[in-house]
Amino acid sequence: MSGTLLTLIWATPLLFLLLCIVAPVRRHVMWLLPLAPLPALFASVVAFAGDLQWSITPLGMSFVIDRPASLLLGAAALLWVMAGFYLRIFFRTETNSQRFAMWWLLTMTGSLGVFTAADLVSFYLLFSVVSLAAYGLIVHEGSAQVRQSTAIYIGFAVMSEAFLLIAFVMLAATSPSGNLLIADAVTALPSSPWFGLITGLLILGFGFKIGLVPFNGWMPLTYAAAPIPAAAVLSGAGVKAGVIGFIRFMPFDGDLAEWGWLLVIAGLFSAFYGVIIGITQSSPKTILAYSSISQMGFIATLFGAGMIAGNAGAVVLIAFYAAHHTLMKGASFLAIGAFSRSRSSVSTLLIVLMVLASLGLAGLPFTGGYLAKLAVKDVLGEGTIGTLAALSAGGTALLMVHFLRTLSTVSSDRNDSQIEAVLTGPWAAVMLACLVGPWVLYSVVTGYPLSAVLAGSDLFKAFWPIVLGGVLAIILNRYRAYVPKVREGDIVWLGRPFVTMAGQMGCALEAMDTSLRRWPVAGIVLLCLILVIGWSMQLTP
């Protein structure tokens, strides 16, 4: 039973993809998209009640869904379902929608599967699938600028995988039992001579994926380049591959406090950096990308704080927070599409919900986001980290107000269509899930009673960042003219000299190759090699 379910999570989208070989299936593939994540959604509900695990012994693959994974998987699967419905309407008149749908299924395979992988190879495989298959989603529009952004994205993705690969190899080499289970390898990690190095490489690899500053440059470019539904699933579900990575691999036994501090510092820096660059942007997609950088920075801070405190119970709370972010970010991107396609069908009620949900990200009381913030309050503690994190919530409020303001000015390009009014359905569903879902799960996940939520001190603590954000937003609005423009992607452009340099090195190597391939040179090289190898052998005793 659990085996079937765990396989179906990633096998369903993959199977649908293979069925696309048959032309009739391919023509109706858009109908399959919302169905493909359903097994994952079901599995996450089952796994929430009790862990699922299963392994295919001969292949050395194993899968597990524990409580944190079930939260992330559930949120991601729900977003994939809704975005699937949304995509079908959104791409109604698109000519190349079939090709896009196939990349969609492949990305989904990795995105949902990675939450369940329990051994190093499966994890690496599914992580690569979600990172690399996103290529097809991002590049879809195909203009030169989009292609450039995609190339930058792939560069970052491949780099992150290289760091992870070497870290995984080192992990496997230290794992005494000889198997490749992540849990065993991480348990054995503290006794490894490369403990710090491996952890550092893992942080680097997953940091790339979650856009931790200074590895953040790809995020705004990617989300701006991708079609809106793709940006929704990538920013909501896709980056969570990095979050599950931190959950699975980081040591939460207090052994590596210095790396924890590093994460906290990088995370808090990202949290503020995302806000500061975000408010200089004018496109809603880019603003959301910077909000993602800020939020992922906050999540990294949570991991760091958990590592410093040696708080293994933190992961489930962080997963709770991250699951809320999955839905919230998805809903925000879907909102952009709903506004731009059929503004007239967006009712006042929906706008109110959207405002509530957006400010929920900053912890507005009684929203789902408020509960998410409350859940991780103890992880952060009361000290400096807690205070700075609360300040960053103020920043988030500011950024969200900026986003909503920009959203309201989005011009609607085709207002006439009745069908596109249906876009608001999936959008509203994701939004409701992120407002209501945390209320349902809060006390089960955190173990805190729901009644404590209404304690006066917490309410006050949750309110002041919102007020702060509001005041800052008013000030920003006043002095808007003085805000400098920052090119989206910010520090990526610092890399330009390196690209030129790499090009020059390529030229130099080409010239060298041409000369090496001339006969006289090759002959001399041949002779030299004989001498060198003979000489080097002679040297040894």
Next chain:
Amino acid sequence: MVMTAIVVGATGLFARGQFAGTVASSEARGPVVFWVLVLAIWSALNIVFVAEDLFTLYVALELLTFAAVPLVCFDGNAETLAAALRYLLFALIGSVLYLLGTALIYGTHGTLDIGLLAPLVQADRFVWVAISLMTVGLLAKTALFPLHLWLPPAHAGAPAAASAVLSALVVKGSFFIIVRLWFDLIPHLPNPLSQQILGALGAAAIIVGSTLAIRQARLKLLIAYSTVAQIGYLFLVFPLALGATVNPWTTIAATGGVIQLISHAFAKAAMFMAAGLIAKAIGHDRIDGFAGLGRALPITVIALGIGGLSLMGLPPSGGFVAKWMMLTASVTQGQWWWAVVILFGGLLAAIYIFRVLGQAFSLSTHPLHLEKPVPLGKQLTVLGLALAAVLLGFIPMEPLPLLSIGHADIVGGVQP
């Protein structure tokens, strides 16, 4: 005894040789010559894998070269003829060096049987000179950087099926002999510096080959330079497998090397044939003109992509398993610099593969015009080869027992 062991060890390689042979049959356009040559290559490779004395290996090597050269100039135009002559000359220089080394060994020890020689060879000057002559001669035939002058024109000029055989199999023959020399003949003579030199050449091949592959405008040349790079990975086996004190065949690096050899053979054969199909279908193989290809020839492009993923070392593929094992070996032995090269090579491979696939999957303003229809059977054969490279990815991640059968005796008998 050792012979039977190697027969077992090489069974996988045989299967591979046979496979490529049957694929070639679907490509052959009648001429008997082609057939004879492919069969000659096949038998020469079999001799290489089972032969037990240095002179038989030399004969096999010559057969391999003389069968491979005509394949290069199969089309018969001036350009390929020049490439073939280049190849012939350089390969002959290699052969002469090898023969010289063999003669020295025979003069010193009076036998050429590897099994008998292994206990006899001592760390004296004659052996060093002989081994370095033989090794470099074979390096020239394997086209290890910087002795790769003949490979790109030869492999890019030959007809698709021939380049597949050349790139996938022929260069591996001479590589395998180097492995035999170092693993079977002189494993007990420690010479870390020369092993590091071989490894360094391999590393240079990875970086230079991949960089040049990125800069090629034509698909076949890109694949040919990628072969230069992939051969480099094979040579990392020497510092990694011989660095340990145990029997080199039982190390994880040796297994990684063999899997790299086999998976590269599958992937490269698939890629060259795919390139051939593409060239025939659209009349050229300039990468810039590939827009819309993904729609016109989906199966071929997917095969090309799968082969490319194996070269990049993404799971599940033989390339990934090989890379994983080599990384494990370099990490556990503390030779981390090879790990850096392997990872960097993977990044470069990603760039050139995505360059091709990105073009192939991009949309063209006008639908791509196919000059000739491509038979489905050929496309499926190519896909099958690429999938074989993927299937290798399901090999368990440990040293293959297959390789160590029989070899234990050699080293065990030699070491006091």
